[in-house]
Amino acid sequence: MTELVAPSLDRYEAWKACMEDFGDAHDDLHGSGYWYLPDGLRFDTDRDTLEALVAILRRLRRETDRATTMPSDFLWIVDGNEMVGFIRVTYRLNAYLLEQGGHIGYSIRPGRRREGHARRALGLALGGAASTACTACSSPATRAMPARRRPSVRTAASMSS
Numbered sequence: 001m002t003e004l005v006a007p008s009l010d011r012y013e014a015w016k017a018c019m020e021d022f023g024d025a026h027d028d029l030h031g032s033g034y035w036y037l038p039d040g041l042r043f044d045t046d047r048d049t050l051e052a053l054v055a056i057l058r059r060l061r062r063e064t065d066r067a068t069t070m071p072s073d074f075l076w077i078v079d080g081n082e083m084v085g086f087i088r089v090t091y092r093l094n095a096y097l098l099e100q101g102g103h104i105g106y107s108i109r110p111g112r113r114r115e116g117h118a119r120r121a122l123g124l125a126l127g128g129a130a131s132t133a134c135t136a137c138s139s140p141a142t143r144a145m146p147a148r149r150r151p152s153v154r155t156a157a158s159m160s161s
């Protein structure tokens, strides 16, 4: 079942396995907050890196960092003990996000795609409130999809997998 949980060191092994599944596809890590890590830590998957990341993500719930962000909730998408991806919800947009990022950024690890996790995570992130809002930010993956096939929000009833 797709669930959203707060980032936590308690799930270090699951986070590491998820990051390793992405491999070198760092540009795919939408919604992970990975880009806010300092350069020296960005390619690491050790416990210290996750500790730094969790602290940054907690701070970014309240504060803006650069011109590229606004206060955001960063959540992890899990299926049982396995971590399957990331999702970020930003409630107010600045000029950059209006053009580039939108309200929501998300990604699913390569080994768990096409199982409906993105669609269900979007629904959970928005509380299942909207019925068909397409909230995907612009990325090569979503631009390649016909609009009707992009992950979009459906009713809460269709969220369980």
Ligand SMILES: CC(C)(COP(=O)(O)OP(=O)(O)OC[C@H]1O[C@@H](n2cnc3c(N)ncnc32)[C@H](O)[C@@H]1OP(=O)(O)O)[C@@H](O)C(=O)NCCC(=O)NCCS
Pocket (backbone or CB within 6 Å): 028, 029, 030, 104, 105, 106, 107, 108, 109, 112, 113, 114, 115, 116, 117, 118, 119, 120, 136, 137, 138, 139, 140, 141, 142, 144, 145, 146, 148, 149, 150, 151, 152
């Ligand atoms: C885009 C992404 C999040 C989709 O995750 P997913 O869990 O595979 O998506 P879902 O299984 O929930 O699929 C949702 C819909 O999109 C469609 N879809 C997903 N990936 C697709 C692809 N590569 N090509 C065409 N359609 C695709 C599915 O068929 C599904 O449509 P349906 O509900 O009508 O069947 C994933 O490919 C990813 O992480 N990409 C890299 C990061 C990214 O681009 N994030 C989005 C921008 S913020």
